[in-house]
Amino acid sequence: MPALMPLLRLRIRRDRVQLLLWIIATVLLAYSAQSGVSASYGSLAERKVLLQTVVANPVILLFRGLPSGPDDAAFMLFLILPWLAMMAAFMALFLAVRHTRGDEESGRAELIGATRAGRSAPLTATLIEGAGASVLLGLLVAVVSLALGLAPGGSLVAGAGTAVAGLVFLAVGLCAAQLMRTSRGANALGVWVLLATFLASGIGNALGTPSADLQRIESSWLAWTSPFGWIEQTRPFADDNWAPLAAALGLAVVLVGVAYALHGARDLDGGLVPERPGPAFAPASLGSVWALAWRLTRGSLLGWGIGALLTGALATGLASVVTDMGGKVPAVQQLLQALAKGGSVNQGMIVIFYLVAGVLAACFAVQTVSRARQEEAHGTAELVRSAAVDRVVWLASFVVVALVGVVVILALAVAGSALGALRAGDGSLLGDAVISGAGQAAAAAVFAAVTALVFVVLPRLTIGLGWSLVLVTLMLGLFAPLFGAPDWVVNLSPFAVAPVPEGNGADLRGLVWLLLVLVLAGGAAFALMRRRELEADG
Structure with a gap:
């Protein structure tokens, strides 16, 4: 543990600006959402009409949350909870890749591995820092909700959902960093997982069953295949259901275990997804800087x-x-x-x-x-x-x-x-x-x-x-x-x-x-x- 403290201090020093910006932006979104809903949809009738409109056009649910009723706090979380979770997910995902695969590419990890800290110390330090940042973000979201006068139970559920999203995609980023040979590839894999699961949750909500008064939707099975779907099923300020967060935490723990297993099974600076060997001689088409730029990016374009x-x-x-x-x-x-x-x-x-x-x-x-x-x-x-x-x-x-x-x-x-x-x-x-x-x-x-x-x-x-x-x-x-x-x-x-x-x-x-x-x-x-x-x- 003593060997981890210098690594943690170094990471916090390197990340202090980026993490601060991510956390401030997310907390400001939570704050502005409440004040914006109060100003734009202050009456119960206005919120009911909007929910009816959303249910009338279920495609909107691809990019919003899960309707859980017209009460002001539940309505506000319907609008922003998936996006609070997404902000936390991006923050943790990029942090995980930056300090694992990114440090291996730059040579930092090899220097650290040569010390008594050990080869797995950077992975552990990244896990601790990312988990701490995610929990801090969740706590601040809950504090903002409480400061705005919202119910304690729903505020805690909303904050916990945000934190858990960060924990899940911290683990996704750690796994991606073990699989891919470059930080670019690891970030791309993590982003694709994030977008795919976000879309699965949205489609699952869109295909759900509306209530008779068109104020609430019961998601289809597809939403339950996504961490975002589990977080939305907590329905803060409506049901305050903690149980779905257990599934998300379980997934995060399993993925962290997978990351450690993969880390121990590969060589430093190596990836478990093998790179395709290049030809012995470059074709004439690579004779220009334009062709090189195309060659480097064509896979991501696909x-x-x-x-x-x-x-x-x-x-x-x-x-x-x-x-x-x-x-x-x-x-x-x-x-x-x-x-x-x-x-x-x-x-x-x-x-x-x-x-x-x-x-x-x-x-x-x-x-x-x-x-x-x-x-x-x-x-x-x-x-x-x-x-x-x-x-x-x-x-x-x-x-x-x-x-x-x-x-x-x-x-x-x-x-x-x-x-x-x-x-x-x-x-x-x-x-x-x-x-x-x-x-x-x-x-x-x-x-x-x-x-x-x-x-x-x-x-x-x-x-x-x-x-x-x-x-x-x-x-x-x-x-x-x-x-x-x-x-x-x-x-x-x-x-x-x-x-x-x-x-x-x-x-x-x-x-x-x-x-x-x-x-x-x-x-x-x-x-x-x-x-x-x-x-x-x-």
Whole structure:
């Protein structure tokens, strides 16, 4: 144990800014949600109407929580609990990979392993730090809820759910770090697990059974396959059910045991998922820096593209779900008819799904530009630059591949929508899908330019700040309008101002701002890169 204390102090010193930002952002979300709900949905009648609307369009449940009644506290947690859990999950996941696989890549783990601390000490120190950060975040969420005058029982359940989400994905990150050979691969695997389980919970809620008064939903079996689903089943301020958290904690314990077992079964700096050996001689197609950037990122493009293809197919293929549900529940049918007066309900569904596709494209953009930072930190960028490659051209290769990948990902989403429309026998939504896809491509491209600017100005914050920008702007786009925030706050999110279908046309008002930010941030990044030296220290 004494050998762990220096490691813990070192980790806390390295992470103090990042962890502080994650915790503050999450606690602010919990606080603003309560004040926003009170301001925007202060009456019981307003909350009942919104819950009825949500049940009428179950696709909304893919991106919200589990309706548990119209009481103000339960209603607030329905809106934000999955996102509090997601914030905790991302924080713990990235921490786990950064201090295990990341330190092995940088050589720190080998130095520590050569001391009396032992080879498993970094893993143990990471577990202790991540668990402590997750528990602290959960406690602060509970304290904020109590400070706002909410019931103690529900406040504790909400805080515990947030903490448990962090613990589960801390364990997921530790396992991913043992499996994958690089921190990039481990982060990608962890993010995919997170997104898949989040979507499984949302679909499980959307396919659930509504109550007769349309104020509550009983999830389908699919929600019970996801840690997010277990956390939502606690229903803070409604049922205050602690039992599902036991299952989530059990999963975290099992995964931690798996991580230790895998750690002991592999060599230092090795991964259990073998890397494919490269050819003895490079093909002529790798003779340029552009081809190298493509070669380094094509695998991740395939993964994000498949996700976008499925998202686009769901956007049009699930149009019948809303109609079918309306036929089964008369009250839902009436609400659908009321919603249709202001426009197409299915148009709104397209916009929601393409927001997800835009997030996937933005993730690819951040991941691709962040690869430049990884190449620089590992020293491989210096080898490329030694071949008389201009530093601006080198950075441009990653940015251009990121922009091309964004277009490809959104094009695959539109192709998926075409398949979904063909299967549903309704091609009327395909034009809306094209407009939404083009709009989200512009939004996602902004993240490539902004991340490149961060890389040039604050290289060591490239990965953390790049991913944080995606998550924070997504939260603004989803929650700022709901909580009655001023337009200028909402418009800080590229996802919120992206062009969307509107009636028989499109709302293009945000396109000018997106293109302006893209040009300014990209231009600044390339201009500043001319005077920037390589910074190999990770």
